[in-house]
Amino acid sequence: MNPEQQYIELFEQCEAMICKHSAEVLNAPRARAFADFKQLSFPTRKIEAYKYTDAAKLFAPDYGLNLNRLDIPVNPYDVFKCDVPNLSTALYFMVNDRFYGKALPKNNFPAGLLIGSLKELSTQYPDLLAKYYGKLGDTSKDAIVALNTMLAQDGLLLYVPKGMAVEKPIQLVNILRADVNFMVNRRVLIIIEDGAQARLLMCDHTMDKVDFLATQVIEVFVGAGATFDLYELEESTTSTTRFSNLYVHQEADSNVLVNGITLHNGTTRNTTHVTLAGQGAHIDLCGMAIADKHQHVDNNTFIDHAVNDCTSNELFKYVLDDSATGAFAGKVLVREGAQHTSSQQTNRNLCVTRQARMYTQPQLEIYADDVKCSHGATVGQLDESALFYMRQRGIGEKEARLLLMFAFVGEVIDTIRLDALRDRLHLLVDKRFRGEMGKCQGCTMCSGK
Amino acid sequence: MLEIKDLHASINGKEILKGINLTIRDGEVHALMGQNGAGKSTLSNVLVGHPAYEVTKGSIIFNGKDLLEMSPEDRAHEGIFLSFQHPVEIPGVSMVNFMRAAVNEQRKYRGQPLLTASEFLKLMREKRAIVELDGKLANRSVNEGFSGGEKKRNEIFQMAMLEPTFAILDETDSGLDVDALRIVAEGFNKLRTPETSALVITHYQRLLDYLKPDIVHVLLNGRIVKTGGPDLAQEIESRGFDWIKKEVNE
Numbered sequence: 131m132n133p134e135q136q137y138i139e140l141f142e143q144c145e146a147m148i149c150k151h152s153a154e155v156l157n158a159p160r161a162r163a164f165a166d167f168k169q170l171s172f173p174t175r176k177i178e179a180y181k182y183t184d185a186a187k188l189f190a191p192d193y194g195l196n197l198n199r200l201d202i203p204v205n206p207y208d209v210f211k212c213d214v215p216n217l218s219t220a221l222y223f224m225v226n227d228r229f230y231g232k233a234l235p236k237n238n239f240p241a242g243l244l245i246g247s248l249k250e251l252s253t254q255y256p257d258l259l260a261k262y263y264g265k266l267g268d269t270s271k272d273a274i275v276a277l278n279t280m281l282a283q284d285g286l287l288l289y290v291p292k293g294m295a296v297e298k299p300i301q302l303v304n305i306l307r308a309d310v311n312f313m314v315n316r317r318v319l320i321i322i323e324d325g326a327q328a329r330l331l332m333c334d335h336t337m338d339k340v341d342f343l344a345t346q347v348i349e350v351f352v353g354a355g356a357t358f359d360l361y362e363l364e365e366s367t368t369s370t371t372r373f374s375n376l377y378v379h380q381e382a383d384s385n386v387l388v389n390g391i392t393l394h395n396g397t398t399r400n401t402t403h404v405t406l407a408g409q410g411a412h413i414d415l416c417g418m419a420i421a422d423k424h425q426h427v428d429n430n431t432f433i434d435h436a437v438n439d440c441t442s443n444e445l446f447k448y449v450l451d452d453s454a455t456g457a458f459a460g461k462v463l464v465r466e467g468a469q470h471t472s473s474q475q476t477n478r479n480l481c482v483t484r485q486a487r488m489y490t491q492p493q494l495e496i497y498a499d500d501v502k503c504s505h506g507a508t509v510g511q512l513d514e515s516a517l518f519y520m521r522q523r524g525i526g527e528k529e530a531r532l533l534l535m536f537a538f539v540g541e542v543i544d545t546i547r548l549d550a551l552r553d554r555l556h557l558l559v560d561k562r563f564r565g566e567m568g569k570c571q572g573c574t575m576c577s578g579k
Numbered sequence: 580m581l582e583i584k585d586l587h588a589s590i591n592g593k594e595i596l597k598g599i600n601l602t603i604r605d606g607e608v609h610a611l612m613g614q615n616g617a618g619k620s621t622l623s624n625v626l627v628g629h630p631a632y633e634v635t636k637g638s639i640i641f642n643g644k645d646l647l648e649m650s651p652e653d654r655a656h657e658g659i660f661l662s663f664q665h666p667v668e669i670p671g672v673s674m675v676n677f678m679r680a681a682v683n684e685q686r687k688y689r690g691q692p693l694l695t696a697s698e699f700l701k702l703m704r705e706k707r708a709i710v711e712l713d714g715k716l717a718n719r720s721v722n723e724g725f726s727g728g729e730k731k732r733n734e735i736f737q738m739a740m741l742e743p744t745f746a747i748l749d750e751t752d753s754g755l756d757v758d759a760l761r762i763v764a765e766g767f768n769k770l771r772t773p774e775t776s777a778l779v780i781t782h783y784q785r786l787l788d789y790l791k792p793d794i795v796h797v798l799l800n801g802r803i804v805k806t807g808g809p810d811l812a813q814e815i816e817s818r819g820f821d822w823i824k825k826e827v828n829e
């Protein structure tokens with residue numbers, strides 16, 4: 131049986147149940163997504179964009195789903211004690227794909243800001259959400275996006291109306307929780323209207339030892355002159371497989387920072403698609419991965435300079451130990467007429483052992499003649515002369531290696547525009563390199579666990 | 580302090596040192612002179628345990644201990660310091676973190692209590708003054724973007740922080756202007772005590788004018804071929820090395 135078949139049968143049998151436990155806005159694109167899914171196949175390694183992550187193989191096993199929305203008895207506010215000094219975020223939880231709406235914190239957000247369950251809020255604001263939902267995540271191109279659109283029943287909505295500046299950073303902790311091998315299809319919709327400002331930190335955690343397969347589609351609309359920071363931090367387990375598709379659509383003079391950090395994982399594929407649709411839009415797209423054992427991290431990015439005078443800055447760094455594998459593909463498209471584009475891409479990687487493998491592929495496609503574009507990729511080992519210099523000063527080899535690895539990724543952490551988060555990450559990365567983070571022990575953003 | 584006997588060493592299978600004998604006593608400063616390729620830097624690298632060099636014969640005893648049995652970091656902890664000919668830039672590692680790690684590892688090895696953050700910063704300030712090094716350096720990455728002179732001053736600053744009993748200065752004078760040379764040399768002299776010794780590798784007399792070595796050696800083709808007092812350095816400055824080569828028929 132091909133790996134698509136079980137999902138086709140599942141949808142045919144359960145469509146009514148899926149729809150019943152979701153909302154009209156999410157149900158609307160399902161039929162189309164299903165038609166697309168039947169046309170497409172899960173990408174295998176024969177597909178260039180998935181050359182290093184065999185999606186078909188990863189979707190083949192049989193996972194349980196919770197389409198009937200049975201309650202999962204866990205109160206994350208009890209399980210996760212968050213008391214990071216100085217990082218006072220507005221804290222929310224999602225257990226699997228379900229936004230945890232009980233015992234919500236009082237955050238005194240200005241009236242008009244919406245944050246909460248995508249399902250609930252799309253029932254309350256169908257017109258607003260229908261305008262945006264599913265408009266970026268193209269189901270005709272990628273079977274995984276089609277599958278997510280077919281099956282997703284809930285997730286998060288963040289809506290920041292025109293001109294509103296949200297001071298307090300918002301934090302969403304995603305928890306994977308199940309007793310059997312389990313599949314989760316989560317959906318996130320973010321709308322930052324003209325001139326608005328917000329910062330969102332999403333932390334991914336796995337609570338249980340079973341195998342998880344989690345798909346996620348994030349659609350982000352950033353209006354003219356708006357500013358948005360998205361930090362994604364994965365601290366899952368070696369038996370977690372994550373497929374995340376992030377779409378960012380930017381209007382004129384908007385400023386976006388995306389920083390995706392894989393601190394601990396199993397198999398991760400992050401696909402990022404950025405469209406700079408209005409003049410003067412700017413994106414900083416950063417990422418970092420620390421992987422060992424047989425962990426696998428694949429970041430596939432695409433930045434579309436659709437109009438003139440936009441700027442993009444890409445910086446990805448990997449540290450691969452043991453038999454870990456990493457992949458980075460960065461495509462930048464400068465369309466005809468997108469003059470005065472400035473685009474910079476850097477991918478630097480450390481392979482600490484001979485067994486670690488890194489595949490990097492920068493790709494520029496330029497159809498305008500007055501542009502400034504650069505890219506650079508390196509794969510290397512730790513600088514032996516620096517190691518020896520440190521040892522001569524009395525710093526032991528192990529400590530010297532740690533200091534050098536820490537320094538290597540420091541550049542990515544320093545792009546974070548939230549002081550407390552930046553400091554916290556320096557600490558977490560230090561712990562990670564010292565092997566004190568062998569498994570997910572709850573929200574390490576929080577010192578309580 | 581240091582006793583080198585019949586030391587042979589090679590790199591990539593090529594023998595560079597061909598039987599070095601050298602004894603340095605407490606409080607002595609020895610100068611090692613010689614042309615490029617004579618083996619001066621090889622000797623300093625072997626003394627600090629650089630992994631690229633292989634010792635094929637001979638022994639090095641440091642304060643009664645077999646140096647060749649020790650890792651580079653333990654040699655440092657035992658009190659050996661090398662002022663590098665080419666100090667290495669380490670992007671992303673700040674001078675503060677670098678020195679704190681170095682000082683604390685040394686204290687751990689010696690069973691001394693670790694320094695608190697404020698004790699450490701106070702120490703940094705005191706020692707910086709010895710080589711007139713800018714305070715802003717503390718926040719910069721190790722040697723990154725430092726001028727040639729700053730790098731060499733930074734070496735002596737690190738020496739001041741670690742207080743070695745035996746220092747090797749490998750062409751510390753190269754790339755320095757007259758003022759920087761004076762600052763570096765005077766800084767080194769301030770750190771000298773009757774218990775500390777040094778091996779100074781140089782091509783030129785001008786550094787030795789400041790450091791006033793007790794004994795001068797000439798290294799030629801992997802062997803010490805001539806040893807004398809400070810006047811030997813002056814003679815080399817005016818006559819070069821050829822007369823020594825003729826003397827030893829090489």
